[in-house]
Amino acid sequence: MTELGVLIVDDEPLARARLARQLEALDHCTLLGEAVDAQTALAQVEALDPDLVLLDIEMPGESGLALAETLSAREHPPAMIFCTAHDEFALPAFATAAAGYLLKPVSREQLSAAIEKLQRLSKPQRRLATVDSGQGSPSRRQIKAVSRRGVELLEVGTIRCLIADSKYVVAHHEGGETILDESLKDLEQEFADTFVRVHRNALVSRRYIAGLSRDGGSYRVLLKDSGERPQVSRRLLPEIRQLVEELGR
Structure with a gap:
C-alpha cells in the first residue's frame, strides 16, 4: 500500500483527536x-499537498460539501473521505467524487477499509494508467511552445524546471522562460526519466539538481545555472532528500 499524507478537517477537537489516533494505528498513513x-x-x-483529506460536513462557514467541490475541481485533487454524524448527505457527498462516507464515531477498521478501497484501481483505471505511462513510446526531445516570437521548439535537455502557474506551465531554461500549453501532469508522465516532482506545482530536472536549502520552515531545490528555487512539499521531502544524496555520490 502506498504511503499517504493525510489532512483532517473537522471543527470538533474530540473528533479530530479520534481520527488522529485511528491514523496512528494504521500503516502507510502520515498525519500532515x-x-x-x-x-x-x-x-x-496548498502548503502540505495531502494525498487524502478526511472531512466533516457541517462546520462553521463553508460546509464540507462545498469544500469537497472546490478540491475536486483542482487539476490534482486529493482523495476525500467524509467522516460525519449525518447520514442524509451521502448522495451529495459522492457527487463530489468522494472516495468514502463514514459515520461517526469512526472505527479504525472502517477507516482502514475505506483507505484500502480508495487505493485499489479498477480495470479501466489500470488501462488508463498503462496508457498514460507511455510504455513503449519514447518521449520527445523537443517541446513545441508558442511565444511572442511565434512557434518555437524548446530542447527538453535545457529545461531546469517546470512550474505550474494558473492555467499554464512555465519552463525555465537556459534561454529564459517559456510558457507551455501542456499540463504539468502530462509532462511528468511523458518525461518521468528526466523530471521529478518536488511539489504539487513543480517538476525539476534531475540533471540540474544541485542540492537543498532551508527557507524558514520549508525546503527549496537548488538548481545549477538557474536562479529558480522550487519549493519542496513536506510529503515529498524524504524522497527528494534521498535523490539529492544519490546524485551527490
Missing part, C-alpha cells in the same frame, strides 16, 4: 495537519 474550517483547510492543502 489538521484544519477547523474550509478556509484553513484550503490553505493547508
